[in-house]
Amino acid sequence: MMSSLYTHIDPSLGMIDAIKENLPYKVYMQVQTRAVVSAILFATGVWLFFIYLMRFTLKTLLSYHGWIFESHGKMSTCTKLWLSLVKMISGRRPLLYSFQAALPRLPVPRVDDTIQRYLESVRPLLDSKQYNRMEILANEFKETESTQLQRYLILKSWWATNYVSDWWEEYIYLRSRGPIMVNSNFYIMDLLYMTPTHRQAARAGNVVHAMLQYRRKLERGEHAPLRALGTVPMCSTQMERMFNTTRIPGIETDIVQHLTDRKHLIVYHKGRFFQVWLYIGGRHLLPSELETQFQRILNDPSEPQPGELKLAALTAGARVPWARARLKYFGHGINKISLDAIESAAFFLTLDEEPQGYDPAKVNSLDIYAKSLLHGKCYDRWFDKSFNLISYPNGKIGVNIEHSWADAPIVGHMWEYVLATDCFHLGYTEEGHCKGDMNRGLPCPTRLQFQISDECQDVIETSYLLARQLADDVDFNCYLFSEFGKGLIKKCRTSPDAFIQLALQLAQFRDQSVFCLTYESSMTRMFRDGRTETVRSCTSEAVAFVRAMEDPCATNAVRLALFRKAAEKHQNMYRLAMTGSGIDRHLFCLYIVSKYLGVESPFLKKVLSEPWKLSTSQTPQQQLNLVDINKFPKYVGAGGGFGPVADDGYGVSYIIVGENLITFHISSKFSCPDSDSSRFGQHIRKAMIDIQALFKPENNNRTVENGKYVHLENGKKHM
Template identity: 30%
Template structure:
């Protein structure tokens, strides 16, 4: 179950006071990154009774009374003096004393590397960027060259350790994830994957991978003196790649990376038995990042275009379109279509969303610079085509991967809503957190569709702490449940509904603050459960209790990913009968991506999108029509 949560990106933007993450100027100092990291506090282990009490509070709106009474008995027994909970707590506190971060290794292993469903849809998020103003190969390659140069410019900040430190309020944040983004790749295993990172190796990577027409090339992006190639030179090299890779019947080897991890792990071992194949795979793994030059996608306009673009970023559209033009294990894959469709997909194990978004914002700003003067013509090494020897067995594996991916693509119901009625401006006018306002809107939308509350996940940043990743903001609360039940009740006055909304917003803000301080319940409960496994004791009953299964069954999985650019992130649901919702709130509008599975008869993306839009509008109308709310 914990692996199902990995597609969530954590929230960096907290609207309270000066809580927004903001960069501050940094001076280039030798060892600055290490000194900064050592100055960060370690992740705390919350008090056992605190977590138990908050766990019961979380269950109240989503678990039936009879089952909850049984759970209360189990929790009381779990936390009693001298009991199993207290013993596990002491072991966990001991672990925390001897580790940089008591959770991080466990989390990466449990949530990512042990996770066996395909990374496509089930784990890796996609990002849709604004459509670009070109519609031919020349425009595609020119912009691609600028994007490469923009990434290399950002890489210079990382390599020189001059990346501005981000802050939450006055608290500096862990910057470790930025140093995991480039020159890294996931490697499949038979039962557990691994991640390789060549950024800090003795021979750091100097090339990127370019995918075009299902063929892969390595492109050296640095001159012999260590300076990056100019945009002109990069453009010239990309032209060579495209001229060398016409549409053919080449086998789409990259589609193998979309398979179930155990299947791909076995195929991977067969693939790299051949030395040529092994060298080609290693070249992709070592590369700084991958650039996917896609063919034209089916025509779409308006919001249908946004939804089509989201599908292209998340899975490539299927084997008949661009899914074979990917290496899904690669940490960063920038995607640029010949029709101006633009974005990326990233493998989640090394990093969360905010560092990705920061890189994207930097690249977009870089590409907006006017073109430099033409560079002098100099001899450049010819980009190297990566060759694969395809045996009959590997060919059968590719055909099976095509079939399985197409099944996944057909099952995913993904839509983008550009909510144009208002943005952050309306909640702020009523002195409410925009994030909390949207989250309560999601609760109202779900309640209207299903007449009940459900376990809801919103990711929160733990980057105040060294090597911090995420914890869970639980958006479904007693207060949100009281509000959603009352909203459409004609017997309730508007002033009462506004009061309930204010309490729900306050409860969400309180849980958010608690989560980013390392005091939420989910990672602590995970730690206690894993500690039991490590101590080789029986799993406590609270983890086999049906209420725990309900709490972990996130039928709404969400993430706020604020960005300077007008982009939206998207990902697949974490449970078969659930929804995934990612949103980027701008001042005057909100970009939302919603997904569910077609095979589930209970979910419907279009209905959910309509319900979310109506909920947000109705909440605004309630506030505007209630005199007290205008003050």
């Protein structure tokens, strides 16, 4: 601006003079003051214009998803140019929430496309009569109600940051009136082979301190945003409610309560609740100070107050009795004060009494560990908290997570940071204590006080008995598949996820002799406020492959060709789900709109009532790349799992751990005579080995094209 005075060039093209002439109260300003104010206003406007221009440009660029459909390692020139532009605009060191406003909105698919994909997904599961009936319902819906419902959904997509996420949270999670323990909450395990200390208080001290470090970086936005290809940003909104968050029960629907920075933690041990302050003198407690506090709780000989032992069972039972009990017995007095302390805590810590963890000498050690994390004793976890940290006497740890506020990758991100910080940055003394001096001058943890009437204790016992029945019915099998892993699968030039999903289809058919509707969780976090989408893994191509595997007359070459076709189909469906062209979230939202408008849709009602007898999910690993697991192979996590979704089905969570290990967490119900988690685990193992055997060299010289055998000789086709 100053140089323009000497060169007699106006870079504002007269805009500064125009601002000068139209300034309010200009008659009271000196000429120089008016010039300075006008220049500042012009510069501010130019600055804001460029910020919004860059944001709009980045948002437009991020709306391009062609890269995800390209073959691995074969990036087009267009994608390379796009990638360069995104990198240039993104900056060098973006903060966690830097890209939030630039993320595109989740697009609403065309109804015709969604119905076509839906009918294609159910074709292998229905006989001709059932399929024709479903086709008629779909066409009737398309020709009648769909136009109106789609119009309202598009309108919502214009004003909401995400047309799915708020309804998904409310209607799938918060309005469910059944127990969230087992049915909704999930868990994540500790390191599989390594326990850095066997002192319970010390391990809890380090881990809690690492969590506080993570929370501080989260509040400051100092974590690097997760990015696909190292460039395409993922939505980080879910992380905001990781700490200081509780699910509050209601009669018709629950709510998620998120508070600002909380300075205390609630600890449960032997039926007693303690409040531990996490700050002193404006700083976090050091690991050694936290160890001191937790050891004091472990040494405390006091007994639980009447009704206190099983109090948390209220959060494990049905939601309506808990909501009524909360209003009646915890709405005033000392009970309200103590409940407020629990619900406003940063998170909930249980100092468990029974050692857990992986023991190669005990066949079912991981199964027991998983059930402990999933439901415990049904009264020693506060299932409404965003997450419960569980610390065991042998130094093992784990977390139980309430599902409504976030999905597994979000908590997995925090868990990776915590484990790496615990083992590689904080460390322990030779005796297994936290490093640093013990501070004996800290005020002791405070016991929470309750006055629980006999009537309230009866309500607690009723919730406990319901939860106990649910927990005892869970059949869990955690299986370590170590025959091969991601490394060998990639050498077969196929997707590890597609490989495992097809193995699950083969295992399911061998276990039940029928195919079933299969749910695989995909993510939509490339969009603003994105969460998950469903991939329907039981495709016609997968069914054809499984039938070939079970057909003794089929050759391995034919089976391999069908496998590749099914794997490619699965990958394409996964890509469509990630880019907003899935099936189930669109149909779910159309159903919600129909309910709001009072429109009856037999098609949508039928779709939404279909049971998922095989529900699967892959938990991502190495989101932060803080630990080189090739260099430190003992520092691998065991992943996590969830309870069965259907009474007569399986829940399968799998984790691809490094190059040579895959862990499977399999759940079902004892009350179902047709399911057996251990048996299903063995079917998975055999299916994985059988599929891998197809990739032997002798099976790669024959394939199938258009139903005809093709023999390859020196790369040339011969019929």
